[in-house]
Amino acid sequence: MRKVLSLVTVTLFLLLTGAPFAAAFEMPPPPSPPPPPEEINWVSLMGMVQTYNGEPAYGLLKVEAKIGEWARAFAFIAPGETVQTINETWHHEWENFTYSFIFIKLDNASIVELNYTGLDDFYVEGLWSVYSVTISYVTCGDLNITLVPIYEAVTGNLIVSGGWSIFTMNISEITVDGIVMHVHYFSAKFVRCDFTDIGDENGEEVNVFDLMVAAKAYGKVLGMYEYDQYFECDLNGDFQIDIYDLLEICSEFEQP
Numbered sequence: 001m002r003k004v005l006s007l008v009t010v011t012l013f014l015l016l017t018g019a020p021f022a023a024a025f026e027m028p029p030p031p032s033p034p035p036p037p038e039e040i041n042w043v044s045l046m047g048m049v050q051t052y053n054g055e056p057a058y059g060l061l062k063v064e065a066k067i068g069e070w071a072r073a074f075a076f077i078a079p080g081e082t083v084q085t086i087n088e089t090w091h092h093e094w095e096n097f098t099y100s101f102i103f104i105k106l107d108n109a110s111i112v113e114l115n116y117t118g119l120d121d122f123y124v125e126g127l128w129s130v131y132s133v134t135i136s137y138v139t140c141g142d143l144n145i146t147l148v149p150i151y152e153a154v155t156g157n158l159i160v161s162g163g164w165s166i167f168t169m170n171i172s173e174i175t176v177d178g179i180v181m182h183v184h185y186f187s188a189k190f191v192r193c194d195f196t197d198i199g200d201e202n203g204e205e206v207n208v209f210d211l212m213v214a215a216k217a218y219g220k221v222l223g224m225y226e227y228d229q230y231f232e233c234d235l236n237g238d239f240q241i242d243i244y245d246l247l248e249i250c251s252e253f254e255q256p
Helices: 004-019 081-088 210-215 227-231 243-251
Strands: 043-054 054-065 068-077 097-113 121-140 142-161 166-171 175-180 187-189
Touching: 004 142, 043 068, 043 081, 043 142, 054 081, 054 227, 068 175, 097 142, 210 227, 210 243
Parallel strands: none
Antiparallel strands: 043 054, 043 175, 043 187, 054 068, 068 097, 097 121, 121 142, 142 166, 166 175
């Protein structure tokens, strides 16, 4: 009985004080990816970047592809940062902040295949561009985004291995090691996918739930608290969830 009361007391203390549960309880390991179907035609993936050039980093990766035809992919990477430091960058709408990161985008895919090298689950090769991005947010929503090209149209590939659990991006000028799915942001789909189908993990069409999710995330900018939780709503990869994302969802409404 004393043990039960002690546990309840500790739990209430953590809830009331806002102390992180991670300090008292060990986080469970990331889940295994869902088993893929026998025939895969579509792939939609999201993950959290954990290292950059072998060093700790924070970032987000999104991939959508039709096997043998085309692929879209982009990643935001902040070397030396963690999800904790990102979420402490900005808390209130009256606070200004400036945040810098690396933006990597697939411009054109030449190879989009499964088990292409014999060692991978999924392989994308093509031309990529790399940018240095700085976001300056001024009170009441005045947002300034500056993109400076680092490399443009350079060759590279994205390799998914380890049973759809390990993501490595190799670009001819730089290397991003170990882009690994994270438990809170893990998503793998093997059905017809679309960046606008975000409200239901099991759904295959855009509906009112997708619009509701995006509306709740409206105004979030990379570097703001909780942007990472709504990353899927940033449909065009412009570092913010805005009216254009909502309009894109509406344009696909009720489309399977």
